[in-house]
Amino acid sequence: MNIGPYALTNQLFVAPMAGVTDRPFRQLCKKLGAGYAVSEMVTSRRDLWDTLKTSRRANHEGEAAPIAVQIAGTDARMMADAAAYNLDRGAQIIDINMGCPAKKVCNKWAGSALMQDETLALRIVEAVVAACAPHNVPVTLKMRTGWAQDHKNALTIARAAEGAGVQMIAVHGRTREQGYKGFAEYDTIAQVKAALRIPVVANGDIDSPEKARDVLAYTGADAVMIGRAAQGRPWIFREMAHFMATGTHLAPPLVAEVKRLLVDHLLDHYALYGEFTGVRTARKHIGWYVKTLPGGAAFRDRLNALEDSVAQLQAVSHFFDTLGERMDRIPAGAGEQSKSAWEPTNNDKNQEEAAA
Numbered sequence: 001m002n003i004g005p006y007a008l009t010n011q012l013f014v015a016p017m018a019g020v021t022d023r024p025f026r027q028l029c030k031k032l033g034a035g036y037a038v039s040e041m042v043t044s045r046r047d048l049w050d051t052l053k054t055s056r057r058a059n060h061e062g063e064a065a066p067i068a069v070q071i072a073g074t075d076a077r078m079m080a081d082a083a084a085y086n087l088d089r090g091a092q093i094i095d096i097n098m099g100c101p102a103k104k105v106c107n108k109w110a111g112s113a114l115m116q117d118e119t120l121a122l123r124i125v126e127a128v129v130a131a132c133a134p135h136n137v138p139v140t141l142k143m144r145t146g147w148a149q150d151h152k153n154a155l156t157i158a159r160a161a162e163g164a165g166v167q168m169i170a171v172h173g174r175t176r177e178q179g180y181k182g183f184a185e186y187d188t189i190a191q192v193k194a195a196l197r198i199p200v201v202a203n204g205d206i207d208s209p210e211k212a213r214d215v216l217a218y219t220g221a222d223a224v225m226i227g228r229a230a231q232g233r234p235w236i237f238r239e240m241a242h243f244m245a246t247g248t249h250l251a252p253p254l255v256a257e258v259k260r261l262l263v264d265h266l267l268d269h270y271a272l273y274g275e276f277t278g279v280r281t282a283r284k285h286i287g288w289y290v291k292t293l294p295g296g297a298a299f300r301d302r303l304n305a306l307e308d309s310v311a312q313l314q315a316v317s318h319f320f321d322t323l324g325e326r327m328d329r330i331p332a333g334a335g336e337q338s339k340s341a342w343e344p345t346n347n348d349k350n351q352e353e354a355a356a
Contacts, residue, residue, distance in 0.1 A: 001199050001222050001223060002199075003036075003066065003068075003093055003138050003140065003167055003168050003199070004093070004136070004137070004138030004167055005136065005138075006065065006066040006092065006093070006138070008035045008036050008066075008223075009035040010033070010034075010035035010241055011035060011216070011222060011223035011224065012033065012034050012035050012036075012212070012223065012224060012226065012237050012240050012241060013034065013035065013036045013037065013038070013170075013201060013223050013224065013225040013226065014026060014029045014030075014034045014036070014037035014038065014225070014226065014227075014230060014237075015038065015142075015170075015203055015225045015226060015227030015230075016038040016039060016040060016041060016070045016095065016097070016142065017040065017227050017228075017231075018040050018041055019040065019281075019284075020040070020227075020231060020284075021037065021038065021039060021040050022039075022040060022056065022057070022269075022272065023039075023056075023059060023060060023061075023063055023268075023272060024265055024268035024269045024271075024272055025234070025265070025285070026039065026063065027062070027063060027064070027268065028234050028261065028264075028265050028268075029230060029234050029237055030064055032234045032235045032237050032238050032261075033235070033237035033238030033239075033240070033241045034226075034230075034237040035223075035237075036066070036068065036223075037068065038068045038069070038070050038095050038142070039057060039067075039068060039069045039070055040057050040070065041057075041070045041071065041072040041097045042054060042057050042058060042069055042070065042071050042072070042082065042085075042086060043071075043072060043073065043082070044071055044072060044073025044074075044075065044078040044079045044081070044082035045073070045078070046078070046081065046085075049085060056272060056273065058085075058086060058089045059089075059272065060089065060090040060091070063090075065092060066092045066093050067090055067091055067092045067093070068091070068092070068093040068094075068095055068140070069086045069091040069093070069094060069095065070094075070095040070096070070097050070142065071083060071086065071094060071095070071096060071097065071128070072097040073124075074114065074120070074124075075124075076120075076123040076124045076126070076127035076128075077127060079096070079124050079127055079128050080127040080128055080130065080131035081131075083128050083131040083132055083137075083139075084131050087131075087132070087135055087137060091137070092137060093137065093138050093139075093140060094128060094132050094137060094138075094139050094140070095139075095140045095141070095142055096124065096125060096128055096139065096140070096141045096142070096166075097142060098112055098114045098115055098121060098141060098142065098143040098144070098157070099112050099142040099143045099144050099170070099172050099203075112143065112144045112147065112175075112176035113147075113176065115143060115144065115146055115147050115151075115153060115154075115157060115176065116147050116151075118153065118156060118157060118160070121157055121160075122157075122160050122161070122164060125139070125141065125160070125161050125164045125165075125166060126164045126165075129164055129165040129166065133165065138167040138168070139165065139166050139167060140166060140167060140168040140169065140170070141157075141158075141161050141166050141168075141169045141170070142169075142170040142171075142172070142203075143157060143158075143169070143170070143171060143172070144171070144172050144174055144175055144176055145171065145172070145173060145174060145175050145185070145188040145189075146175050146176070146188075147175060147176045147177065148175050148176070148177040149175055149177060149178075151175075152175065152188060154171055154188050154189075154191075154192055155188070155191050155192055155195060158171070158192045158195070158196055158200075159195060159196070162196050162197065162198050166198065167198055167199075168198055168199045168200075168201065169192065169196065169198065169199075169200050169201070170200075170201035170202075170203050170225050171188065171189045171192055171200065171201070171202065171203060172184065172203040172204045173185045173186050173188060173189055173202070173203065173204035173205070174204055180228075183205060184203075184204025184205040186202060186204075186215055186218050186219050189202045189219045189221060190218065190219040190220060190221075193219055193220045193221050193222075194220065199222040199223065200219075200220075200221050200222055201221055201222065201223045201224065201225050202215050202216070202219045202221035202223070202224050202225065203224070203225035203226075203227065206224050206225070206226050206229065207226075207228075207229035207236075208229075209239055209240045209242075209243030209244070209249065210243070212224045212226075212240045212243075212244070213243065213244060224240075226240075231285075231288040232285070232287075232288025232289040232290075232291060233288075233289075234261070235253050235258075235261075238250065251329065252329045252330045252331065252332050253329065253330050254328060254329055254330075255320055255323050255324040255327060255328060255329065255330060256320075256324055258289070258320065258330050259316070259317065259320035259321070259324070262285075262286070262289055262316060262320070263313060263316060263317065265285065266282055266285075266286075266309070266312070266313060266316065267313075269281070269282050269285070270282070270309050275308065275309055278309060279306070279307065279308060279309050279312055282312065283300075283303060283304055286300070286303055286312075286316060287300045287303070290319065292331070293323060293330070293331070294323065294326065295319070295322075295323070299315075299319050302315065303315055303316075
């Protein structure tokens with residue numbers, strides 16, 4: 001599929017996740033088979049653009065094209081300015097955040113809170129498209145099914161966004177009210193796909209090759225977007241790609257390979273964040289990798305007491321060297337962060353009963 005002038009290598013996307021999908025993580029996922037990745041959200045507040053946090057999020061040095069940046073805010077003019085700010089820093093695709101359910105975002109009427117005000121949501125889309133069009137930069141949109149169970153308006157907003165010039169829409173199969181609770185539903189995504197001509201991406205609870213296949217078939221979506229299931233398991237993308245191409249499962253990665261991947265990830269992470277912040281923000285990534293591995297919980301507790309990158313790297317290397325003495329390969333499903341009980345025939349009512 002294409003997004004504007006950019007031909008993507010496959011239909012497996014990395015979902016934007018604040019505090020997770022920084023440049024090192026995106027590069028790793030692309031290396032391991034993801035066809036597309038979207039950055040953490042960058043604020044539209046001009047007074048925060050000079051902060052270290054925003055400058056790191058706008059750093060795309062060495063990142064493979066296309067470089068997609070998600071922006072978040074509540075004011076149409078500010079969002080247009082944010083698009084321009086990121087274009088100047090290398091963004092090749094601008095994604096509008098109408099999907100984040102975090103309270104600190106929604107309390108300011110950004111993220112998925114925008115779905116409560118369809119008029120404002122459309123003004124923002126129009127302003128961002130107008131800012132990007134002269135540069136031939138595509139605009140995409142990520143949203144939820146709606147604000148609440150009795151207020152699902154994804155189809156209405158999707159149609160309006162397509163009419164305003166948005167070139168791709170990703171839909172997470174939950175409402176803002178749900179957060180990440182219960183199970184994602186895919187009927188709404190199927191409705192959006194059936195109504196639109198532009199590509200539609202399915203997101204939510206896609207945590208295995210079989211699930212990716214089934215969601216694509218059920219919704220008719222052009223691609224799937226994987227978020228939490230890639231935390232600590234970035235090789236999930238090559239597993240999905242292999243399964244879709246051959247119908248067979250790829251062998252789990254060797255312990256030695258995972259050690260090498262994680263060490264390289266950490267070195268890239270430290271280079272972006274520096275020693276103090278890098279060590280502390282790396283802890284969550286390491287924790288995801290080892291969460292379901294033998295001895296992982298105890299190792300994570302020891303890891304959190306380490307204060308410098310050398311000690312952290314040495315601890316990680318020792319953990320995987322010791323693990324490698326017990327097994328050749330990482331157990332299947334290790335690092336998996338999300339579970340769901342969805343089946344292709346379930347409807348909304350069944351989903352609600354299962355979640356209850």
